[in-house]
Amino acid sequence: MIDGLPLIDAHVHVPLLGTLKPAWRRWARDFGADGVMEDAWDREGRPRPARLDEIFTAEGVDVALLFCEYSPKATGTQAFEDLLPIVEHNPARFRPVANVNPHLHFPVAAEVRRQLDLGAAALKLHPVHGGFRCDDAALYRAYHVLEERAVPLVVHCGTSSFPGAANENADPRFLIPVIRDFPGLNVVLAHGGRGWWYDAAAFLALSHDTVWLELSGLPPKRLPEYYAKFDLARLARKWIFGTDWPGVPGTAANARAVAGLVPGEVAAAVLAGNAGNVYAGLPPIGEAR
Structure with missing residues (x-):
C-alpha cells in the first residue's frame, strides 16, 4: 500500500536481458532508478525474483502485472514463460500478462488460450x-477468446522511440471496430495516447464504459497538460495506474503524484480499484506477502 491506499502497477517489464536489443537496455538505464539493472537482474541478465519482490514491497506495490513481448524486429522476443519463475516466487504479488503477434503466432487464438491457461491476467498487443494494426482480421478470434473469458485487452497506444517502431499503428482509431464488435471486452489503452493521440484516447475512454486509460510512461505532473481539454477529475475515473518499470525513477513517487491530482475516492480507483475490476483474477490486495 501507499499512504493507506492499495497499489497495483499495471505495467512492468522484467525480461531476460539477453533476449533484448541494446536500445531496450539503454532505455531502462536512462529512465530508471540508479543501479536498477545491476540490482534486479543477476550477472547473466536473469531477473532475481526475491529481489524484485523486495523492490516492489519497498515501493508500496501490492500487485504488479508483468509484461512479455514478441517483437523481434524492434525490441526482441520476451517469452511469456520467462515470467513464470517470478510469478511462482510470489503469485499473490506478481501476475503475468499474455502477448501475441499475428506475424508469429498461428492460430492466434490457440496461443492466447495457452497463455491464459498459464495464468495471464490480460492480453497485451x-x-x-x-x-500490425489491431483491426487486423487475424486478431478477431483472439478477441472472441478474451470476451468469452472476461479477460481484458491491453494495447500500446502511444509513440515509441525504439528503432523500427511503426508509430502509425498506435492510432486509437484502429480500435474503434474492435470496441464496436466486442462490446463486452474491456480495452486498456497503455500509455494513454502518448504523443499524438491524448484527445482521441480520452474521448474513447469517456465514450465507452469498457475503455480505460493506463498511465505508464506519462509523467504525472504533465497529465493536466496532456488532457487539458477534459475535466480531469471526470477523466481520471477511467485511469489505471502503471509505470513502465524499470523505466521510471520511482513507483511510489509516481503513485503519490497521480493521487495528488484527484479527489481521494478517485485516487483509490486509479491506484488499484479500476485495475482490480478490469484485469482477470487478481488476488485480493491483503493477500500479497
Whole structure:
C-alpha cells in the first residue's frame, strides 16, 4: 500500500536481458532508478525474483502485472514463460500478462488460450513494435477468446522511440471496430495516447464504459497538460495506474503524484480499484506477502 491506499502497477517489464536489443537496455538505464539493472537482474541478465519482490514491497506495490513481448524486429522476443519463475516466487504479488503477434503466432487464438491457461491476467498487443494494426482480421478470434473469458485487452497506444517502431499503428482509431464488435471486452489503452493521440484516447475512454486509460510512461505532473481539454477529475475515473518499470525513477513517487491530482475516492480507483475490476483474477490486495 501507499499512504493507506492499495497499489497495483499495471505495467512492468522484467525480461531476460539477453533476449533484448541494446536500445531496450539503454532505455531502462536512462529512465530508471540508479543501479536498477545491476540490482534486479543477476550477472547473466536473469531477473532475481526475491529481489524484485523486495523492490516492489519497498515501493508500496501490492500487485504488479508483468509484461512479455514478441517483437523481434524492434525490441526482441520476451517469452511469456520467462515470467513464470517470478510469478511462482510470489503469485499473490506478481501476475503475468499474455502477448501475441499475428506475424508469429498461428492460430492466434490457440496461443492466447495457452497463455491464459498459464495464468495471464490480460492480453497485451504491441502493434507499434510488432508491425500490425489491431483491426487486423487475424486478431478477431483472439478477441472472441478474451470476451468469452472476461479477460481484458491491453494495447500500446502511444509513440515509441525504439528503432523500427511503426508509430502509425498506435492510432486509437484502429480500435474503434474492435470496441464496436466486442462490446463486452474491456480495452486498456497503455500509455494513454502518448504523443499524438491524448484527445482521441480520452474521448474513447469517456465514450465507452469498457475503455480505460493506463498511465505508464506519462509523467504525472504533465497529465493536466496532456488532457487539458477534459475535466480531469471526470477523466481520471477511467485511469489505471502503471509505470513502465524499470523505466521510471520511482513507483511510489509516481503513485503519490497521480493521487495528488484527484479527489481521494478517485485516487483509490486509479491506484488499484479500476485495475482490480478490469484485469482477470487478481488476488485480493491483503493477500500479497
